[in-house]
Amino acid sequence: MVIALLLLLLWAGGFLMFHVASGLIHLLLLFAVVAFVVHLVTGSRTA
Template sequence: MAEDNPGTARSILSPREDELREKRTKNMFLILALVLVLLWIGGFMMFHVAGFLIHLLLILAVVSIIFHFLRGRSA
């Protein structure tokens, strides 16, 4: 199995381990986006003065969601 494509991390993982890693990565991006959106909403309601930083969090959350959907399911 490792001889097929030496030098890559995927060549040492079984298909099941690779699938678990992919699921964890997708979950990580969704959780990150959710946390960033919640922080933005909370910050917008509590700290109206720090508008720039709050909107920066929103932009990061949107970029994270877009990245998650564009990445899709990798083979």
């Protein structure tokens, strides 16, 4: 969950601050979404 939020923040920061038009910044968003979905599927089993 933490890595998904971190990647999402990096993507948003890069997109808003630098207006980067390359595909790399969008890969950060893709990785954030994938990490979030994996977290939801596996679940957090800590009490």
